[in-house]
Amino acid sequence: MDHKSNIWEGITAISTALLVLTAIGALGLACSQIEEARDEARIVHLQETVQQFSTPPVSDSLRLLASKRIDQKQKVLLPLSPDDAPEEMYDLMNFFETMGLLTERGYLNERDVWHEFGYWLFPFYADARPVLEKEQREDSVMFSNFSRLMGALDQLENKNGGKLNHPSTDDLYSFYNSEVSEPPGRHQRKSTKRRKELLK
Numbered sequence: 001m002d003h004k005s006n007i008w009e010g011i012t013a014i015s016t017a018l019l020v021l022t023a024i025g026a027l028g029l030a031c032s033q034i035e036e037a038r039d040e041a042r043i044v045h046l047q048e049t050v051q052q053f054s055t056p057p058v059s060d061s062l063r064l065l066a067s068k069r070i071d072q073k074q075k076v077l078l079p080l081s082p083d084d085a086p087e088e089m090y091d092l093m094n095f096f097e098t099m100g101l102l103t104e105r106g107y108l109n110e111r112d113v114w115h116e117f118g119y120w121l122f123p124f125y126a127d128a129r130p131v132l133e134k135e136q137r138e139d140s141v142m143f144s145n146f147s148r149l150m151g152a153l154d155q156l157e158n159k160n161g162g163k164l165n166h167p168s169t170d171d172l173y174s175f176y177n178s179e180v181s182e183p184p185g186r187h188q189r190k191s192t193k194r195r196k197e198l199l200k
Helices: 003-053 059-069 087-104 109-137 144-159 169-181 192-199
Strands: none
Touching: 003 059, 003 087, 003 109, 059 087, 059 169, 087 109, 087 144, 087 192, 109 144, 109 169
16 A cells, blocks of 8 residues: 555656646746747837937937037037037937937847947937036936936947047047938938947
């Protein structure tokens, strides 16, 4: 009797173990599928954000801002008054604030944002920083997601040996000058090759 009982107990233990392993395997598969779905969703959000940035009204805001920030005849960056910043600068700060929020919520990946938008984000942030700091002195919540995003991207740029996060005044002039030349209503996406050149 005890022998049969031991056999059944062994069978029960094995069955339980198999059920547990099956459940663990199913859970692992479900987690993997969920993560894959999240990755796919992030890619979709990234593509949508790239499209928004590359087309009006955002692309027009960047081109118009560029035309207001430089003197092409003198080839210099014009002074910026934080109390009288161009409207287009606020348009772009609002766009990047939303980008920062999407990144904070996990809809965008920080490294993807760094790779796709770093060329524009670093010089724009450097130029707009006095305006951001003015707004945040009055209300610390203003553009906080944008600032948080730039802190993360700054670390990525340093980690990867980049130099875009420390633009000089001449760099800012060159950046805006290249944006002024963009045809109205169209924003050309800079290639990875161009980014590599800037990192040298």
